[in-house]
Amino acid sequence: MNFELTKEQLMIQEMVRDFAEKEIKPYAREHDENSTFPIETFKKMGELGLLGIPFPEEYGGSGGDTISYAIAVEEIGKACGGTGLSYAAAISLGASPIYYFGTEEQKQKWLVPMAKGETLGSFGLTEPNAGSDAGGTQTKAELVGDEYIINGEKQWITNAGYARQVIVTAVTGKREDGKKIITSLIVPTDAPGVKIRCDYDKMGVRASNTCEIVLENVRVPKENVLGDPKRGFSQFLQTLDGGRISIAALSVGIAQAAYEKALKYAKERYQFGQPISKFQAIQFKLADMAMEIELARNMVYKAAWLKDNNKPFGKEAAMAKLFASEMGFRVCNQAIQIHGGYGYMKEYDVERHLRDIKLMEIGEGTSEVQRLVISRLIGC
Amino acid sequence: MNIFVLMKRTFDTEEKIVIQDGKIQEDGAEFIINPYDEYAIEEAIQVRDQHGGKVTVISIGNEEAEKQLRTALAMGADEAVLINTEDDLDELDHSGAAYILAEYLKDKEPDLILAGNVAIDGGSGQTGPRVADLLGINYVTTITKLEIDGNNVKVVRDVEGDSEIIETSLPLLVTAQQGLNEPRYPSLPGIMKAKKKPLEELELDDLDIDEDDVETKIETVEVFLPPQKSAGRILEGELKDQVKELVNLLHTEAKVI
Ligand SMILES: Cc1cc2nc3c(=O)[nH]c(=O)nc-3n(C[C@H](O)[C@H](O)[C@H](O)COP(=O)(O)OP(=O)(O)OC[C@H]3O[C@@H](n4cnc5c(N)ncnc54)[C@H](O)[C@@H]3O)c2cc1C
């Protein structure tokens, strides 16, 4: 056992913290207020190699590990939850599936520019009638000659408005047992018939770009099938396993931001003639916050370490995501409580953290779905 | 061009500093590259990218300084040298540090040496000039611009907010002032490459330096934190009386006049 980060991991942490403090945090409130996507920040992150952390150099990446990636997500999310979500989605959902399931040609064409930070990619699974039950996908793709013709609708797709391509899941047939065959297809966003609208008015993560995609007779060549055409379903389950580590890391980052603000505020706010941090009621809240964040971070690192060491990590990733998102909600809620009426005001940022963290209990599998995954993996 | 940067690992003065038994507590303090040395590293990399050559970053300290040296390598420096004095010295002042650095540099034929204008811990601003003096080369302090053309160098230096233009020639030592450049963040590929770049570790023995050669000339009498800022006071009454009272207080209470 060794709980120490490596020198590289520490250097990455320091660099990303520094970058996020100077380049992301000062603009977070503005992006939240106006629900604008910080594309310039993504260009800068790309130049620094941040969008390619977990991919090898031969594919334009930085050759880092999952722990380093989780560290980066935490630091970015601490500065701005919305930027953190888009960052995590770009890597875990946009780029990773192509790295894990793509052909060499697909990697060169789609992954390399993403890893270098020149383009962004999205992952389109959710539909109006298929959320937790992603097997209920209704989007269809029909093979005609050498092309798939795709029809359907996707919703709440992160980064689609800035993506060069979207990985779309679609039904391509039925198995003998009657279950749908789901195939993943790489769909360029400029293909005729692709309509993308990004005007959801969200509660939180408002700096993140979230879009609806309508696909009308969209034609993509057969080569754009990602991985095994019959195993699209298990592929996205695997993709989500990895993504959960990043949502857990993001939860830790947002919670850390709220906690630090609450601790500082508690020491500065005087009531009844002393700082409120002298009241045991407040101290216990802060102690719980510090403890829960530490535990969640440990679980994030453990899941990431398992993944880096090619060991099964699905259960731990689900546990990390479930625990971190729920503890994050508690922490952000208590951070507002400690701020009293001030916490209810936008000026103090803690209300934004609470709005941002709520998504972590929903996206990439709701808390209920995480419990389903864990139950299955412990043999229920 | 053979470029050297003198870099110090210091505690972050923007973070909380705790003093115990007349010493700054190292546990819990945040350690960083001295901010002025960051400008020096950035400038060295830019000069190398423009004129070719090699950037070597040198630090005197203990093993902990390896992290800051690796960060400099991640920014783009080519090589690093750690002169580890942990086992040999309890104390080191500017004259001793300058002596060690000059002993290291004397047979390296440096064209350009960059240092920070001051280290934010000690704040003396002496190390750079002392090294230049020992090496017998020119130096210019607090520079905000550096232009090199062949052997000729044009430097703009900050003189208390004004600018002075100085023309000189290589070999040269300069110390960096804020405004010289905007230090880059070490990139991810840079961080990954840094672990493969050479980092040489030397001890005083390797440089044929005796402990007596670097005996401190400075005696530390006391270490204390600046006094807590007390609350301000708003004067009241007629404007004329307020001014009178203010002048009086500046004499008697603040004792600044
Ligand atoms: C900001 C944002 C960004 C998103 N980004 C993406 C993206 O990039 N790509 C993408 O594909 N999707 C994305 N999503 C969609 C997200 O993954 C889904 O919202 C999520 O999977 C839940 O699906 P749903 O919203 O349809 O809820 P539903 O599935 O309708 O769930 C409603 C409630 O029922 C519960 N429930 C459902 N089934 C069960 C069950 N079997 N047992 C117990 N409880 C159950 C759920 O836990 C939940 O509490 C995003 C969503 C948001 C809000």
Ligand SMILES: Cc1cc2nc3c(=O)[nH]c(=O)nc-3n(C[C@H](O)[C@H](O)[C@H](O)COP(=O)(O)OP(=O)(O)OC[C@H]3O[C@@H](n4cnc5c(N)ncnc54)[C@H](O)[C@@H]3O)c2cc1C
């Ligand atoms: C939308 C809104 C509308 C409002 N409307 C009105 C109004 O119409 N009229 C009006 O007069 N006020 C109004 N208020 C003010 C409101 O009543 C106060 O915000 C509330 O009483 C808490 O005070 P505070 O915000 O100063 O928090 P603080 O008193 O500073 O409390 C901060 C934290 O410290 C805790 N704390 C404080 N003292 C102790 C202690 N001794 N032991 C343990 N914990 C302690 C608190 O529980 C809280 O968690 C309003 C506030 C809001 C946000």
